[in-house]
Each structure stands twice: as structure tokens, then as C-alpha cells.
Amino acid sequence: MNILVCIKQVPAKDAPLTIAGNWIKESDIGFEMNEPDSYALEEALRLKEKHGGEVIALSLGPERVKQTIKEALAKGADRGIHIADDNFAQLDPLGTARVIAAAIAKENVDLVLTGLQSDDHGFGQTGVLLAALLNLPHATLIMQIDVQGPTMKLKRELEAGWFQWIECPLPAVLTIQSGINKVRYATLKGIMAAKKKEIAAATRESLGVTFEPTQKIEKIYIPTKTKKTEFLTGTPKEAAAKLVEKLRFEARVL
Amino acid sequence: MKILVITEQRQGKWNNASFETLVAAQQIAATASATITALVIGYSVAPLADELALKNLAEVLLVEHELLDSYTPDGYCLALKQVIDSSKPDLVLFPHTYQVRDFAPKLAASLGKGMVGDCIGFRGDSGKLIFVRQMFQGKTAADVTFTGAAPWFASFQSGAFRADQLAAHPTGKAPVNAVSVNLTAADIRTKPLELFKEAKSAVDFTQASLIVAIGRGIKAPENIAQAEALAKAMGAELAASRPICDEGWLPMERQIGSSGQTVAPKLYLALGISGAIQHVVGMKGARTIVAINKDANAPIFEIADYGIVADIFEIMPALTEELQKSKSV
Numbered sequence: 242m243n244i245l246v247c248i249k250q251v252p253a254k255d256a257p258l259t260i261a262g263n264w265i266k267e268s269d270i271g272f273e274m275n276e277p278d279s280y281a282l283e284e285a286l287r288l289k290e291k292h293g294g295e296v297i298a299l300s301l302g303p304e305r306v307k308q309t310i311k312e313a314l315a316k317g318a319d320r321g322i323h324i325a326d327d328n329f330a331q332l333d334p335l336g337t338a339r340v341i342a343a344a345i346a347k348e349n350v351d352l353v354l355t356g357l358q359s360d361d362h363g364f365g366q367t368g369v370l371l372a373a374l375l376n377l378p379h380a381t382l383i384m385q386i387d388v389q390g391p392t393m394k395l396k397r398e399l400e401a402g403w404f405q406w407i408e409c410p411l412p413a414v415l416t417i418q419s420g421i422n423k424v425r426y427a428t429l430k431g432i433m434a435a436k437k438k439e440i441a442a443a444t445r446e447s448l449g450v451t452f453e454p455t456q457k458i459e460k461i462y463i464p465t466k467t468k469k470t471e472f473l474t475g476t477p478k479e480a481a482a483k484l485v486e487k488l489r490f491e492a493r494v495l
Numbered sequence: 496m497k498i499l500v501i502t503e504q505r506q507g508k509w510n511n512a513s514f515e516t517l518v519a520a521q522q523i524a525a526t527a528s529a530t531i532t533a534l535v536i537g538y539s540v541a542p543l544a545d546e547l548a549l550k551n552l553a554e555v556l557l558v559e560h561e562l563l564d565s566y567t568p569d570g571y572c573l574a575l576k577q578v579i580d581s582s583k584p585d586l587v588l589f590p591h592t593y594q595v596r597d598f599a600p601k602l603a604a605s606l607g608k609g610m611v612g613d614c615i616g617f618r619g620d621s622g623k624l625i626f627v628r629q630m631f632q633g634k635t636a637a638d639v640t641f642t643g644a645a646p647w648f649a650s651f652q653s654g655a656f657r658a659d660q661l662a663a664h665p666t667g668k669a670p671v672n673a674v675s676v677n678l679t680a681a682d683i684r685t686k687p688l689e690l691f692k693e694a695k696s697a698v699d700f701t702q703a704s705l706i707v708a709i710g711r712g713i714k715a716p717e718n719i720a721q722a723e724a725l726a727k728a729m730g731a732e733l734a735a736s737r738p739i740c741d742e743g744w745l746p747m748e749r750q751i752g753s754s755g756q757t758v759a760p761k762l763y764l765a766l767g768i769s770g771a772i773q774h775v776v777g778m779k780g781a782r783t784i785v786a787i788n789k790d791a792n793a794p795i796f797e798i799a800d801y802g803i804v805a806d807i808f809e810i811m812p813a814l815t816e817e818l819q820k821s822k823s824v
Contacts, residue, residue, distance in 0.1 A: 254711070254769075257792070258634055265631070276738075334600065335609040360632055363772070364612055366600040369568075373601040378684035379568060381597045382754075398754060399690070400593050406688035418754070420741030455609025457642050459625065464636040464794070470786075470802045480803045481813035484785065485821055487801055492783040494705070494762040495729070495818075 242294040242388065244285040245350045246318070247341060247368070249275040250302055250309040251361040263458045264330045274309045277356025281417040283424045284386065285354050286317045292388055295319040297348065301341060302329045307440060314435035315427035321440035324448070333454045334362075338370030343448040345375060353414040357382055368416035379414040380407055384421050496529035499556075499584035499646075501575065501599075503592055504535065504543055505566070512590030512651075514658035519617070519651045520588055521551060521662055526619045532556055532582065536574060538564035544671045551662040552669045556582070562678045565687040568598040574676040576605050581674070584646050586624070591650035593753075603648040610648035611639050613772070615655045632771040633794035653753070653776050698732075698748045704761045705731035708751055708778070709739055712767015712788060712807050716744040721811045722766055728818040731764070736774045752777035767807045770795030 252258065256270035274282075285296045298313035300306045301324040310321035322344055329337070345353060353375070358365030372379030384404065385396035388411075397405045398418050409415075427435075445451075473483045488495045498520045502513035520531045530553040535544045537559065544557040558578055562570050579587065579602075587603075589595040591613045603610040615636075616627040626639045626649055641647040700706060707726040713719060719733075726733040733749065740750040751758055752774040763781035768774060770786070770793055778784070779798055786799035787810050796802050803810055 252631070255790070258631055260635065263637075265635075333609050335604055338604075361630065363628075363630055363632070365596055366610065366612060369597065369600045370604050373604040379601075380685060382593055394688075398593070400753065401757070402692050402748070402755070403690055404693060405690045408686040408688065410684060419737065420747070423743070453643060455603075455641065455643055456611055457640050459638040459640055461630060461635045461637045463792075464629070464633075464797060468784075468798055468800060470796050470799045472802045472804065474803075477805060477809040477813040478817075480805060481810060481817045484801060484803065484814065485817045488762065488783070488785070489821070492762070492800065494783050 242288060242292040242352065243297070243348070243350045244288055244294065244352045244354060245297045245299055245345055245348060246278070246282050246285045246313070247353070247355040247371070248278040248282060248298055248300045248309055248313055249356075249359045249361070250300060250306040251275045251359055254360075260461055260463070263460050265461075272305055272309070274312055275356055275359050275361075277358055277360070277417070277419050279356070279424050280419050280421050281354040281356045282313055282316065282318065283422045284417050285352075286425070287422065288352070288386065288388065289317075294351070297322060297350070299324070299341065299344060301326055301337065303327045310440055311435055312427060314438045314440075315431040316425060317431060318438075320438055322443060323440050324443045324445070326445060331454075331458065333456045334364040334366040335370060335455050336452050338367055338374055339452050340445050340448060340450050341367065342371050342374035343450045344443055345371065351412045353377070355414070355416050357416050357418055368414050372414035375414065377412055377414050378409050379416075380409050381416040382418040383415045384418050386415065496527050496586060497584045498524060498529050498531045498586045498588060499579070499582065500531060500533045500588045502533055502535055502543075502547070503590055503594055504537055504540060507537075507540060507543065509543065510590060510592055510594075511658055512592055512653045514661050515653065515656040516588050516590045516651050517550060517552075518656040518658060518660050522656070523586070523617060523624070527624065529586070532584065534558060534578065536563055536571065541671075548668045548671050549664055550669070551664050555669055555671045557671055557673045558676055559673065560676055560678050562680060562683060566594055567683050567685055567687060568601060569683045569685065570678060571598045572602045572605055573678055573682055575602050577676045578674050579606065579646060587646050587648045589648075589650040591652050595650050599648060599650060606646065608643075608646060608648055609641070610650070611641070612650045614649055614651050629772050632769065633775065634792065652772065654779060693747070698746075700732055700734060700751070700756050700758045700760075703732045703758065705729055706734050706751075706758060706760045706762070706778075706781075707731045707764045707766065708734040708736065708768060709745075709766050710736040710768030710774070711738050713739065713744075716742070718808070719744060721808070721815075725811050725815045725818070728815045729764075731762070734758075736768050736771070765795050765799070766811065768795055769793045770797065
């Protein structure tokens with residue numbers, strides 16, 4: 242079973258963000274694997290261990306995203322594909338998906354996995370769009386995958402604690418819900434082995450993809466507050482005492 | 496301008512986010528002189544269309560087919576593409592539900608169009624519609640516009656508009672028009688099976704008046720005891736944001752947010768929770784929100800009534816002690 246996992250690199254969770262035009266200033270911050278995608282990668286590695294085949298890690302973005310592909314290789318992916326694109330932040334979801342779909346179309350894969358959404362743009366559309374562009378069936382927010390010959394039985398998460406079983410034929414595209422598994426760490430052996438693994442390079446041009454964007458991020462900004470927050474200061478003991486006072490006598494909720 | 500709102504139902508029951516999106520459409524229509532068509536899709540769902548006809552809408556479309564009885568992305572996309580091809584709306588709006596996330600981008604792509612998903616508002620700017628959505632887990636907002644020709648597709652986040660503001664029809668009833676669509680069983684590649692709820696003894700926070708919730712800031716499972724002690728001293732329930740449950744540190748049934756429970760307690764105390772959108776939609780209805788976080792820029796402070804910028808490991812024991820003291824007075 243050949244599985245391709247789409248992985249995005251995003252600003253580290255605790256990175257202080259400085260806005261620069263319609264993106265953020267990238268020079269001073271660290272980056273990491275988009276957490277939802279790490280669950281998709283883990284699921285791909287587990288499916289490979291069970292059913293054989295290979296795992297391909299694909300990422301689109303500037304040179305720095307190679308580091309995240311290497312991390313996937315160190316965890317056990319067999320090879321990587323880096324679609325170099327310095328202008329990725331301004332791509333709309335459909336444009337991003339067109340580029341990735343063109344790269345996937347060259348591969349012979351049974352299953353394409355993505356995380357449910359990225360922690361930067363947060364569109365949550367890539368997986369569904371890949372299915373549309375590759376004309377494959379799809380399912381989203383998957384919490385369990387049972388491969389049964391040419392089809393899969395999938396546990397899909399709905400809202401408010403509900404789930405649904407669905408059957409989906411292979412090949413297909415699935416977006417993985419966070420929490421489906423416990424993500425592994427790379428071992429030292431894995432990190433050494435990754436050095437010998439191939440990362441193929443591609444670009445929008447080499448893939449022959451041209452398109453007009455369907456939407457534009459005009460600007461990004463710090464959101465305006467909807468509530469006026471009263472900040473309580475002092476030592477921990479003083480702040481705690483002030484808070485209890487406020488909650489008892491002002492908000493009257495204790 | 497012609498606005499088409501795709502409403503959502505399951506087994507004949509509304510997803511209430513549908514009404515919020517209708518309110519969004521009414522507000523856009525008020526600024527951009529538009530007409531609104533609401534669409535109900537499913538099988539044997541005519542009563543729902545009749546209910547919508549009482550609202551301030553130009554028309555209600557009823558799209559029924561036995562292959563639409565259970566939701567599938569293939570069925571919904573094929574049926575809605577036919578309706579959009581014939582009714583030619585300029586703007587197609589959806590509630591940003593899990594189901595919409597599953598099919599709407601594909602529907603838009605099948606028409607060569609893009610979708611701006613998970614919007615929290617809109618603005619009219621010299622004839623141009625600007626959609627506002629969050630990025631970087633709520634740390635920033637973004638103004639997004641459509642480029643290229645209509646139809647444009649957008650979805651609104653749950654809670655972004657108030658369903659109780661939905662205006663009734665001024666004179667009586669909007670017409671309900673059935674639209675027939677062509678579908679065959681072979682078009683539908685995935686097969687929906689049974690719906691179920693996981694935990695039998697699920698924790699129900701909907702009636703809880705005091706909730707203490709922990710997020711990533713708790714750092715390690717062995718630190719949860721401190722939050723538990725605080726919750727106990729307060730007489731509150733202990734809940735968490737999704738990452739804590741994903742790690743298995745607290746059971747999934749204690750999760751607050753879009754994939755967990757939606758709560759509206761008197762007091763919500765958020766400890767080390769950054770305030771990502773998926774969490775905030777589950778708790779922003781709380782009467783009083785307190786946020787304690789060491790990052791002064793954490794988005795949770797945008798909705799907090801009281802905030803303490805500090806290390807939760809310093810505040811938790813101090814607060815526990817303070818509560819115990821005030822109780823014994």
C-alpha cells in the first residue's frame with residue numbers, strides 16, 4: 242500500500258508573531274511540522290507497518306520546509322518530495338491544491354493523507370480539494386482506518402460527540418483528525434537512516450501548473466477585542482486574592 | 496446580487512448554525528441590496544423548507560432525492576452543482592460545520608471556484624465584499640476578498656452571528672420551489688453506515704455552572720493534579736482543550752470545543768489555554784471568562800473578562816489557597 246502524506250511546516254506554537262504586510266515576519270521565528278499533519282504521518286507509518294508499501298512525505302514551501310521533510314524521513318517515511326515555492330503564503334487553497342495534485346498525479350499511490358487543517362492559514366481545504374482535482378473519493382476528520390481489501394472502513398468524527406462509520410474504496414484521500422494515534426519520536430537510528438533518503442525537488446513550473454488565484458488575503462492584523470479585559474497584577478498571591486475578590490463581589494459567580 | 500444559503504439538517508433535524516448563516520445573509524443583503532434564497536437538501540425534508548418560508552427570504556429551494564437521504568460528499572456536490580448551474584447565485588453561503596468542511600471546497604472546485612471558509616464576519620468596502628477570518632490559530636485576523644467572477648463561496652463560523660436575529664417574512668410566506676436533480680447510485684463512491692456516540696457515561700458539562708479548563712500550558716500529565724485541586728476548591732468541573740485529550744491526559748469526554756462540548760457556565764477559568772478558534776467556539780458563551788496565560792498576546796485574552804499574565808504553576812496553588820481560605824471564613 243503506497244501512501245503519500247502532505248505535510249506543512251508552520252510557525253512554532255510559541256513563536257511570537259510580527260505582522261509584515263499580508264503575512265508574518267519569518268526571519269526571527271522557529272518552524273515546526275504542522276501538528277495535525279504529524280498525526281497523518283503517524284497513521285501512514287502504521288498502515289505501512291501493517292500492509293507494506295512505501296510512505297512518501299510531500300511538502301510545499303520555501304527551502305526551510307526541507308527540514309520538516311527530513312523529520313518525516315527520520316520517523317520512517319521512505320522518500321520525500323519538496324515543491325519549492327517561496328510565494329506559498331499567498332497561494333489560495335485551490336491554487337495550493339492544484340500544485341500538490343499535479344505532483345501526486347505523477348506517483349502511483351493508493352492513499353493520500355493530510356492533517357485536518359494547518360495551524361497557520363487554517364483553511365482546512367487541501368485534502369478535500371486534492372480529492373476533487375484527482376477525482377478520488379474522500380473522507381475527512383478520520384479517527385480510525387481499517388483496510389479491508391479494496392475498501393476501507395473509516396470512523397469519521399461528527400460534531401458534539403457523534404461519529405459515523407463509512408465505507409470508502411481505494412484509492413482515496415483522507416484527512417486525519419488530531420488524536421487518532423500517539424505520534425512517535427524519531428530515533429537516532431532513524432535520523433541517521435534519513436540522511437540517505439531521497440528528497441525529490443519540483444516547482445510549480447516543472448509541474449506545468451498555471452492558475453489564477455480565486456481569493457486574496459488583503460491584510461492580516463491583530464484582532465480587535467470584543468471584551469475589555471481587566472488585567473490583575475501583583476505577586477501570584479496578590480493576583481489570586483484580587484481574582485477571588487472580583488469573582489465573588491463584582492462578577493458574583495462564586 | 497443573489498445570495499444562496501445552503502442549510503444543514505441531519506435526519507430531519509436542523510443544524511442550528513444554518514440559522515446563523517441565514518442571519519449573515521440578511522445582514523449582507525441589507526448592505527448590498529441582495530435577494531436571499533435558502534436551500535434545504537435531503538430526502539423527505541419538505542417540512543423544514545416550509546419552516547424556512549416564514550423567514551425574510553425571497554425563495555426557498557427544496558432539493559430532494561432518495562440518494563440524498565444520508566449525507567455523502569459525492570451526492571451533495573453533484574446535486575448542488577446542478578442547482579447552482581441553474582439558479583446562478585453570486586454568493587453561496589454555508590454554516591462552517593464539519594459536514595460543510597467535508598464537501599463545500601469540492602463543490603466550489605467543481606465549478607472552478609475557490610471558497611473562503613470559517614469566516615467570523617464581513618464588511619462592505621466601496622461595493623466590494625470583504626470576508627474576515629482568523630489565521631494562526633486566532634492570533635491574527637485576515638481580510639480576504641474574492642478575485643475573479645462569481646459565484647463566490649464562503650462559510651461562517653458557528654457563533655459568528657446570532658440565530659435569534661433571524662428576521663421573519665414581512666408579509667407571509669416565501670415561495671417554496673422544488674428543484675429536481677439527477678443522481679445515480681454509481682455516482683456515490685463512499686457508503687455512509689451507522690451513526691453512534693462513543694462514551695455511554697459521557698460527562699455532561701452543559702449544566703455545569705463553574706468550569707476550570709486546562710490547555711497545553713499544563714505541560715505534563717503529572718501537573719494536572721494542581722488543576723484538579725483548584726477545581727475542587729472552587730467546586731468546579733475540570734475540562735480541557737483538545738490537545739490535552741489527544742495526548743490522553745484527560746478523557747475525550749472532558750473536551751470543550753468544536754469537536755467536544757459546547758458550554759455556557761457562569762464562570763470559565765482557562766488555564767494555559769491559548770484560545771484557538773476550535774476551543775473558543777465551545778466556551779465563548781460563558782458569562783464570565785477568566786484567562787491565565789504567560790503569553791500576554793494569547794488570543795484567549797480577547798474574550799476574557801479578567802486576565803492574569805503569569806505562569807499558571809504560580810497562580811494555581813495561590814488561587815487554590817485563596818479559595819480554601821475564603822470558604823472557611
